[in-house]
Amino acid sequence: MNIQMMNDIAVHDLSIHAKDGPIVMDVSLALGKGRPLTLLGESGSGKSLVAQAIMGNLPAGVHATGGVIFKGVDLLAEAAGERRKRWGRSIGLLPQEPWLALDPTMRVGPQVAEVHRYVKDKTASDSVVAAKQNLAEVSLSAAEALYPFQISGGMGQRAAIAMAHAAGTELLIADEPTKGLDAALRDSVTARLSREVEAGRLLLTITHDVAVARALGGTIGVMLDGRLVEYGPAEALLAEPQHAYTKTLLAAEPSQWGRKTRATPGTxxxxxxxxxxxxxxxxxxxxxxxxxxxxxxxxxxxxxxxxxxxxxxxxxxxxxxxxxxxxxxxxxxxxxxxxxxxxxxxxxxxxxxxxxxxxxxxxxxxxxxxxxxxxxxxxxxxxxxxxxxxxxxxxxxxxxxxxxxxxxxxxxxxxxxxxxxxxxxxxxxxxxxxxxxxxxxxxxxxxxxxxxxxxxxxxxxxxxxxxxxxxxxx
Incomplete structure (x- = not known):
């Protein structure tokens, strides 16, 4: 695949290995300003592992080879301590599970305000005001004083999105950012991510939702069994998929299913x-x-x-x-x-x-x-x-x-x-x-x-x- 190395991020020949063998093989891709990248694929195909390799938070016992070039620096060659200094400052992650992003002992509003206070160095009062705005943008104003256990999974996901936006990192990695959201909120979050792209942020999205990939546009990569099997402009790939798995993936959306006949209910x-x-x-x-x-x-x-x-x-x-x-x-x-x-x-x-x-x-x-x-x-x-x-x-x-x-x-x-x-x-x-x-x-x-x-x-x-x-x- 022809990867343009002048992009802000270029991944080349990325492989990820566990103790029982490789789980991601020879992935090459790129993204730049104004051109978001979305990875589609089934669960376990390696999408999130690619994002974790870029972030530098692979699970224990798993390591990556190849190259991840970000602003001229190979992230895979950086020491772990140097990589962690980027977290929340130049590279931000919206994790797949909101439980992993939220502190169960803190109310939602103060958690978002804390990002402004300690990452963006704002005053305490300005941090509170900014946090209120972040929560309002994802329709969560009513949850400001609640703890994570008092809100639904979808609300937790939106709280995590508000925190990721508050950090304002150069690169935002969004891992399944719309799971558990209804269609209206999904579209709202997708529009929020699109505005991040328009503001000049780099966006890598991991999703199984074809509607999200379609709305974000840019470039789409399709992964299967740890390999990138199709890669190209979103419009062309979704309109005329070339790989058999991509065709199967698009045909499996619930809107394409036939309705099943049901037996008479029992007691x-x-x-x-x-x-x-x-x-x-x-x-x-x-x-x-x-x-x-x-x-x-x-x-x-x-x-x-x-x-x-x-x-x-x-x-x-x-x-x-x-x-x-x-x-x-x-x-x-x-x-x-x-x-x-x-x-x-x-x-x-x-x-x-x-x-x-x-x-x-x-x-x-x-x-x-x-x-x-x-x-x-x-x-x-x-x-x-x-x-x-x-x-x-x-x-x-x-x-x-x-x-x-x-x-x-x-x-x-x-x-x-x-x-x-x-x-x-x-x-x-x-x-x-x-x-x-x-x-x-x-x-x-x-x-x-x-x-x-x-x-x-x-x-x-x-x-x-x-x-x-x-x-x-x-």
Whole structure:
């Protein structure tokens, strides 16, 4: 591939190696001012590893070879201490998981203000004013005084974006910046990133959302199995993809799916009437009724922060409603009511390999390991991934492991909270197909919370739309 070396960043022959062999091979690409670069590809293809190599924060036991030239300096040749001095000053990272960007002990507003105070050397009062503006730009003014655990995953993602903007680095690496966001907020964040480009910042975006890549324009690289298989101007690549995988990727968007026919639902597994939830003076939703039966998928769609996740948590008994009643099938063990979390790290111990965590769970509940291996194959999870820590696999791979973990306990009811928001279109289609097969085979009842209306319309028995103002069903 012809990489223009006069660009502000040029990556040449980048390979990334783990102890069991190379995981990214011979990647060459470039980006410059006014010409953002977006990497597309399935989970585990190496997109985020390329970004981490540029940033200089590869996981332990992983190293990079080749060259990353930034303003005439080979970053790979720099000492670790010198590279870290660039973090937050000349190179900024918007990480894939907002949990990794936010301090759980600090309120959102002060966290953004801290960037202005200590990175940009502003006065305390000016930092507060600037932080308020950053939060307003991502529609988060109401969250200024909240802690990260008090906001939704989508709101956490926007808070991380506000912090990244506050740093004002020359290069911004955005790793899945719109995952978990509804279409309106996705478009707003994409427009925010485009303004960063217009202001002269370098932008490298990692995403599985084709709509984001299309909106950002510039150059697109498509990765598969650690290799860059297609690379070129966004307009041409999206209009006439050359590689077979790129064609498959574009065809796998939910808007292109056919609608599945659904069997008649069975007995009711969980029902709720007159639910209401308040946070202070704000009524999140009121008078809300819902019923989920065996063998059906009920989807709730609506803007970020309207209460979708809270409803699922109430049905599971994780959150108490301020009014209303929940009735679960009385003969079912509480263990058969499971949750697939929006943030997959919440389901795993960070310092324990995935294999050990799953084996401990299987042993505790008397489950056969061969069944877990079969599920791994159905979810396209390679055996080698089991021996890695949760932080050493991609977000999409970890989400598939989280699904496997939730299904290990043979649930009768599964609350899938943005279950596919971290997956590329191909992996998303695979996982949804797997989930649909389980619903048909076992009579699993599923409550699916999603921002993707196309997905919800294609797979749901029933669809409930929440409005943003008070959480009432539309």
């Amino acid at each position: 009711t597994v969980v029902t709720a009437q007159g639910l209401e939830k308040r946070y202070g003076d704000r009524v999140l939703f009121s008078g809300f009724d819902i019923e989920v039966a065996a063998g059906e998928i009920v989807s709730i769609v609506g803007p970020s922060g309207c209460g979708k996740t809270t409803i699922g948590n109430i049905l599971l008994g994780l959150t108490k409603p301020d009014a209303g009643e929940v009735v679960r099938e009385g003969e079912l063990s509480p263990l058969r009511f499971q949750k697939l979390y929006q943030d997959p790290p919440a389901a795993f111990a960070p310092h324990q390999t995935i294999r050990k965590g799953l084996k401990d769970l299987a042993r505790l509940h008397g489950k056969d390991w061969s069944g877990i291996e079969a599920s791994c194959r159905r979810l396209r999870l390679q055996d080698v991934l089991l021996d890695r820590l949760p932080g050493q696999v991609s977000g999409g791979e970890l989400q598939r492991f989280a699904l496997l973990r939730a299904l290990l306990l043979d649930p009768a009811f599964l609350f899938a909270d943005e279950a596919t928001s971290r997956l590329d279109p191909v992996s998303q289609q695979d996982v949804v197909t797997f989930l649909l097969e389980l619903v048909e085979e076992t009579g699993l009842a599923v409550l699916l919370v999603t921002h993707d209306r196309d997905l919800a319309e294609k797979v749901s028995t029933r669809l409930i739309e929440l409005e943003g103002a008070d959480g009432r069903a539309a």
